[in-house]
């Protein structure tokens with residue numbers, strides 16, 4: 152399998168090089184040169200597999216011979232041995248129409264662990280095998296940071312710096328990142344928004360001289376390995392809910408950076424018979440507006456009950472755009488340049504219709520989010536975190552009467568007690584989260600200033 156850039160200006164590279172490159176050197180995003188196709192008979196075989204065996208089958212399609220079979224199996228086994236549920240990502244039936252795919256059984260109680268436990272181990276593997284320096288630079292609106300740090304903390308040959316928006320993540324998210332006092336970890340709290348943090352790291356990755364000199368590696372979903380690992384649970388969950396009366400299966404996906412839902416899109420393109428992808432978001436609803444109106448244009452930033460989705464510019468939108476525009480890299484490059492200059496992309500009616508055939512969207516406002524948490528707690532004794540609540544509210548808006556829906560539960564409610572308390576629900580923290588409150592924090596608060604960040608990175612990355 153070879154990888155190319157959405158902007159068409161990068162030579163084809165293999166999987167491991169794509170992982171190391173992170174953001175494509177031409178500023179685009181890496182994607183497989185062809186999407187592997189999975190036949191109906193293969194899907195039937197796969198439906199019987201454990202999570203780990205399924206991950207092995209799917210990863211192999213993209214990794215080929217680059218990692219020997221036994222070593223890949225070992226990497227997968229280690230990555231999912233840290234999960235608290237033997238199924239890794241179990242599916243719970245809530246009603247006849249609604250299933251919840253619990254993605255929060257990993258070390259940091261968020262879906263990011265599913266990919267980042269693997270990517271952390273993969274980086275350690277590459278560092279050892281190829282003697283590569285791995286200096287990770289990432290941006291987070293709360294979950295990715297903690298999960299990436301947990302994935303690589305203490306690992307030899309790896310350093311990690313995470314930028315998060317100061318005081319714009321939940322207390323537990325902040326503690327998960329900043330109570331880590333390992334020598335290879337640096338947390339920068341930027342006085343700005345997640346978009347500022349993501350903008351900064353994207354600029355630094357696009358500066359190929361700086362990137363290569365400091366061996367910058369990505370853990371955000373700009374890295375294709377993240378997307379790949381996240382496709383696995385779409386297959387796994389689909390197989391769990393396939394029903395006797397063969398109702399269509401939708402997925403409702405809380406999303407900010409378009410990465411998780413893009414993984415679902417990729418699964419569908421590989422041959423998984425997903426019906427509709429329901430995009431759930433909050434007041435920061437650029438993606439909802441794109442799906443409903445065909446205009447991609449950042450709006451006003453809002454702090455919400457679901458801070459991980461407080462994002463205006465969604466990284467993976469470019470990957471979708473590439474496929475929507477029939478893999479026309481030149482057109483993608485010119486539209487992205489236009490976006491940089493004019494701050495907006497508008498697609499034509501034909502492409503809007505294509506988008507709406509596959510996606511539905513609902514931006515869930517604060518009151519609706521809290522109402523959904525309360526209602527599901529009272530009626531089904533199931534406590535949703537605020538992001539999952541947005542997913543469930545979007546399911547209620549967008550699911551058809553002859554369809555079932557799997558909502559991705561992206562995080563454990565204990566990560567967002569600020570919102571849960573507003574519903575007058577008292578929850579018990581898992582022990583790992585309770586302990587965080589007694590630990591000292593290590594972070595540097597910095598201005599929203601790229602030069603200041605660069606100076607700190609130069610000292611930290613060797």
Ligand SMILES: N[C@@H](CCOP(=O)(O)O)C(=O)O
Pocket residue numbers: 290291292293294295296370371372373407408410411459460466
């Ligand atoms: N919601 C994310 C933002 C970063 O997204 P990613 O999928 O590109 O890592 C977070 O919680 O940090």
